[in-house]
Structures are given as C-alpha cells and as structure tokens.
Amino acid sequence: MTTTDLNAAQTPRKNRRMPAEVNILLVLVGIALLFEVLGWIFQGQSFLGNMARLKIMILQVSVIGIIAVGVTQTIITGGIDLSSGSLVGAVAMVSMSFAQTGAYGLDRVLYPGLTDLPVIVPIAIGLLVGLAAGFVNGWLIAYTKIPPFIATLGMMVAARGFAKWYTKGAPISFPTESFAFIGSGMMPVVIFLLVAVIFHILMKYTRYGKFTYAIGANEIAARVSGINVERQKVRIYMVAGLLSGLAAIVVAARGQTAQAGMGLMYELDAIAMAVIGGTSLTGGRGSILGTAIGMVIFGVIISGFTFLRLDAYYQEMMKGGIIVAAVIVDTYRQKKGRKSK
C-alpha cells in the first residue's frame, strides 16, 4: 500500500491545516466576546457566564452539526451533499412511523399493528434509509460521473417528495418514551460528540481519511497511487447519508414529532458550518474539528441574537453577513500565513 507516500505528500498541507483551525477558533472567541460586551452594555448581564446558556448554544446546533460532519467529508473529496436536509425530513417520517406508541389511542398511529416496538427498530430502519439514499448518491457520482451537485440535488428534491408522500403531508407524533429519550436533555450533544470524535480519528489517522483527502487534493494522482476512488466516494456519500439519517432520528426524538417539512435548509447550514470551519469547497482541505468550531459559531450567533432581543429581520441579515465575514477573515489570515513561510 502507498500509505507512506501519501503521508509524505500530505505533510506540507497538514502544516497549513493546523493554523486554519486556530484562526477559526479566534473568530469564535471574537464573536463570543463581542456578545459578552454587548450583553453588559444592553442587558446588564454576562453572556458567557451562564451555564444554561452555554448548554443551549451547543444543543440547538448539534443536530445540524451531525450532518455537517458528513457534509465536510463530501466537500473534502471535492464534492457536496445537498440532500441532507431533505433526507432529514424523509428519514424522520419513516423512523417515527415505527416509533409510535399506542398509549394515546390507535387512531393517532400510522401503523396500528406496529406500535411500541423496541427502540432499535426505528433507529435501524432510519439509519438504513439514510444509508441507502447515501449509496444512491455515491453510486451516481462515482459511476455515472455526474457532478455531485446534480446527483445530490436530485436526491434533495426526490427525498422531500418522498417525505410528503409518505403520509400525504400529515405529521407523525407520539413516540415511545425510549425513542424520545434519544432527543432528550443533552443527548443530541452527546451523539454529536461521539460522531465527531469517531470521524475525527478516522479522518486523521486511518486510510479512510487519507484516501478522502487524497481524492480531494488530486483525484488523478489518487487513482494512480492505487486508491479505488469510486469505492471511496460511494463510502463517503453513504457516511453522509447515514449521518443525515442519524440527525433525523435525533431531531424527531427531540421534537417528539416527524413532519415532512423538517430539516428544511439544514444542508445549507451544514455546508456553512463546514466552510466557516476552514473546509475548502475546492476539496482536499478541511477537518472535523474545524467544522465543530464552525458549528459552535452558529450556536453562539443564534443564542446571542435572542439574548440581545434582536428582531428576526436583523437576525437573518446579520447571520448572512457573519458567515461571509468569518470566511474572509479565515482566507485572509491563511494567505498571510502562507506568505510569511
């Protein structure tokens, strides 16, 4: 195997990648401090010195964070995954339909014969649906050679259609307690952390990660050095689909409901988290750690706006501005870093 060669080829890039995370961490600290100062001025209280607030900051973005871990990997290969938000809708519907309890009356249940199933059933079905959708994405991209943007755009439209068709638009609610537990309290954060740690290790220390970076950096070189590019791409998109499925289960459990419109625009937030976290849309560069920091930036912004009681009109305008500004700062600092070397 050519693992050692790849390692050597990657060393200079690795050096550049480390500061990228430091940069984005500085952006995060800057934004948090800004809210801290504004908090003392306008609200007369600390923004960061509040445990409950720190918790909610992470909790409210961890579902999209789970998706972003998968999306980051597709972007590192030079691809993209636009289907994740719609997959959340589709998987939430399917999974929840096997997670209902009959305790509130069977007329509120989609499959009256299939109530109060063990929690593993809806989880397994949900993850399988996500995995299958990811396989379709990956297969289309790897073997028909259509651009990832188009393949996952197709899945995005189709999966949303499926989610609406599944119950003809009606929501599915009343899950069993064990299913609702998946989304209760800080569970979404725990699940995100598990996912992030697993894929941080996989991306950094295993062939899985090295192949992924190699494909994104130079696909032809990766192929020449013996990597089965097609198989790796299918794997990556299956992982992205699987994580969208997992996110769907968590979000449905958290809200204790599944609705066809769930996960709308999640794919764009996930992509924004990855890009803010230093993942390059041209491929070959990025990290799970960076994406996690990008996710926290999102959480800080959302909490900060409510904290300052800012009107929704301004919130969205400023969110857009902050996304672009964060990436400009990151790009600028990287350029400077490269020049000084």
Place this chain on the structure above:
Amino acid sequence: MKTQLTRLALASTISIMAASAHADTQIGVSMTSFDNPFLTILLNGMKEEAANHDDLELLLEDAQLDVPRQFNQVENFIANGVDAIIVNPVDGAASPRMTQAAVDAGIPIIYANHPPAEHANMPEGSSFVGSNEIESGTMQTEAVCEMLDGTGNILVLVGALENESAIVRTRDIEEVIAKEPCTGMKIVDKQVGNWNRTQGADITANWLTTGMEFDAIIANNDEMAIGAIMSLKAAGTDMDKIVVAGIDATPDGLAALQAGDLDVTVYQNATRQGIESVKAALDMASGKEVPGNIWVPFEPVTLENISDFQ
C-alpha cells in the same frame, strides 16, 4: 433506445391524462404546500366533500410556497378548462392576477383558508372561504388574560414573518392588552419561531437563560407552543405557574392540553373550510350565487371543552 423510451414516457403521460379526464366535473386545487400539517387537514376536508359527489374530480397541485408557480398552476387549470378553481394562496397580496385570469375566462375561483388581497370586495365569480384571522389571536389572548387576571409579563413566539397570519395574530395580542381589563399585561419580548417546534423550544431555552420574569408564553401556533413547553419542562419549570397558549388545536396541541401543559388553543376548523370550499366551487360552477366571504368561525379550546374537539 432513446426514442423508444421517449415514446413510452409520452404514451404513459397521455394515458394518465386520458384517465384523469373521465369525471364530468373537475375542480383544480392549488395548495400552498403539501407538507404543512394544518393545510393537509384543509385538503382532507376538500377530499371528504369531493367523495360525496360521484362525478367530481379534484386535480391537485402543490405550489411549494412559490407565488409564480401557483400562478402557473392556475393558468394551466384555466387552459385545461376546469369547471372551478380552488386556490389556497401562498401570498394573499399576489391574488388579484389569479382572480382576474379566472374571472376573464369565466371560471369560478375560490380562495381557501388564507384571505386574498381583494377579500373585502370579491369580484363576481370569485369567493373566499376562511376564518376571520382577527378572532384567533384575540380569543387566545383574552383567554390568557382571564387566566392571569389581567396582569403579567408575556413572551410571544411569532410565526414566519412572510405570513400574514403571523403578523395579524401578533397584532391581536397587542390590541387585547392595550384595552381593559388586560392593560396589566406587558410583552417582554417577541421572537420569530417560524411556526416550528424546534425553534420554539430553542428560543424558549434561550429566554430561560436570561433570567427574565414571565407569566405566559403566547405562541402564534401550537407547534411553537409545544416547543416552548418542552424547554420549560426541561428547565424544571412548574407548568401550573406558566400559562402557555397556542392556536390551531392540532392533535399534538390537544394532547398537550389534556396533559395540562398547554392552557389554551384556538380551533380553526380546517376540515370545514375544505368542505365549504368544494361546496362553493360546485355551487358557482352550476351558476348559483355564492357570498363573497364564507366565514368558518374559530373556537377557543381549554380543558373544559376539549372533549368536543377530540
């Protein structure tokens, strides 16, 4: 191979079109969105009434929250010569063009649920079936006012701002508390939750962290109210001390009401709106006179009368 496929596709399209052209009466229905739980109930109401008429067929289209797409759908209905059109408008302000096109073609047009711009003065050949939005927020806030004896701090969860009912329902709250006996009530903060349960939960969790004192959360719909309840319970709040109010009386909302978490919701009879829309469409198609506005009243729901709605 390719031409064969094209031919096959063409043939199946034509046969589908032929099959759908059987019924004597056709009503084109353009819905704002197929994935909104509330609008699904409205659509089911239409289907329920349509099932009572043997030779009636509903042609369903999903405008996917897009104004131009809805206009195209209406134009297609007109071109295909349907007998009547029911529009659940994406945006009330965009309705005059659709009304004009239908009226010019002599095809009756009925707006369902969401009032069109011209609802105060519907031209001949058009009508609006819905509930008077001013009632819902007013009923909701009056109920909260009664529970709080006219004084207290309230937080408001607002629906999506591009939606007129979010704006009207929020204005209703402000108008009720501006008058006696509710002048002791004060809005401490308003945040937009986009009708969404998760966002309602997140906003409420953020509110709780600021240590604000409040006695009630008034949400523009049940989904956001349920989200608020989840965060309140997660923070260990005594649900007897906080009044939570929603609108819509969805199945989830009623379950929360029964559990004692939600204190009041307002029932908008979407099924009846759907039924009345189809009835009006049939009446107009057969040349009968129909009033410009057909009102389906809102009804407040609390623990006392919940059994009427389940």
